[in-house]
Amino acid sequence: MHPSRRILIASAFCTALAAAAPFAQAADAPITIMVGGINKIIYLPAMLTEKLGYFKDAGLDVSLQSAPAGVNAENQLIAGAVQGVVGFYDHAIDLQSKGKEIEAIAVLCKVPGEVEMVSTKAAPTFKSMADAKGKTLGVTGLGSSTDFLTRYLAGRKGVASADISLLPVGAGNTFIAAIQQDRIQAGMTTEPTVSQLLKTGDAQVLVDLRTESTTQEALGGLYPAASLYVQNSWAESHKDEASKLAKAFARTMVYIHTHTAEEIADLVPRDFYGNDKALYVTALKASLPMFTTDGHMPAGGPETVLKVLATYKPQVKSANINLSKTYTNAYLDAK
Structure with missing residues (x-):
């Protein structure tokens, strides 16, 4: 065969492979994880896992990116721009109703x-x-987990979605400004923003979803939230990387429950707490009980999440959702 013809055939073959698997990734390729607000304490395990060196210990090349809300990160995952997301588990159920499969x-x-x-x-x-x-x-x-939860909390108290206005205000300083300027009368946010508002006296706690007891009272059960989720197809074709990622995060969960808030705060970047590290430590202390101890899905949690979503999303119904495809403990338990 003429050399130029061999080159043409080889080139055509490679092009066909690329077209068949547009999101294929080499086993040792860098992994990008997008976080739905990297400085939020609910997503702190992502930064901690990096700072503690657990990704590198597992032989992984991981880079973290930040998005203003979990729904933005979810879109990047579906587009194949990132391999994983640290965001709310409820997106896995919501996306399955739209024909997309991701799993925590x-x-x-x-x-x-x-x-x-x-x-x-x-x-x-x-x-x-x-x-x-x-x-x-x-x-x-809009379309974020705070959207779902806000409407559900209002509905449980007899207030229909049509009777409230939801305004996207982000988190941190933009949320605080919206409160101070009376653009919103109430809103859903996380630590350390909660502690900042309490310190300045600009706002008060209306519904607290930071503890098991208050969450069960408000939502009727545990509501697993911050998770590492990936596309099911990616995990299936990258089982070793998926297992290493899951176990790296599990190591971090153990670290969180065996160290003080002060020790944890020493590891985070200064811009996470600015000039008020003491306030950040206070916020951490209020938040530590919400973290899992080992990364496993809590029993009964997926059912609570499905119940909340099904209330306001017609396409999310028990008959249409296979919860077993929205999460797995298999990569944590793999030998």
Whole structure:
């Protein structure tokens, strides 16, 4: 065969392979994980795993990126731009209803870690979610987990979605500004924003989803939230990497439960807490109980999440959802 013809045939063969597997990835290729707000304490295990060197210990080349909300990170995963996301588990159920399969391979929080904060100005007439009618409530983004949860909390108190306005205000400083400017009368956010608002007196706790007991009271059960999730197809074709990732996060969960808030705070970048490290430590102490001890999915958790989503998303119904495809402990337990 003429050399140029061999080259042409080889080139055509490689092109066909690329077209058949557009998101194929070499086993030792770098792994990009997008975090739905890297400085949020609910997603702290991502940065900790990097700082503790657990990715490198596992032989993984991992880079972390940050997105303003979990829904943005989810879109990047589906597009194949990243291999994993640290975001809320409920996206796995929501996406399955749309024909997309992603699964949580390590669960970081057994409860949302979110808090519905009411502005001090609105507090005298806004004492529970039953008073939310006609109010504007802040969420990180429309279609985000805070969107689902806010509507569910209001609904359980008899307030229909049509009777509230949801405004995407992000997190951190943008959320605080929205409270201070009265653009929202209440909103859902996480630590350390919660502790910052309490310190300045700009807002008060309305519904606390940072503990097991308050979450069970508000939602009717545990609500596994912050998780490491990937596309099911990626995990199946990269079982070794998926297992190493899951186990690296599990090591971090053990570290969190065997070290003090002060020791953990010493590991995070300074821009996570600015000039008030003491406030960050206070926020950490309030948050540590929400983390799982080993990365496993808590029993009964997926069912609670499905119940919440099914309330306001017509396409999310028990008959249409196979929960076993939305999470797995297999990569944590692999030998």
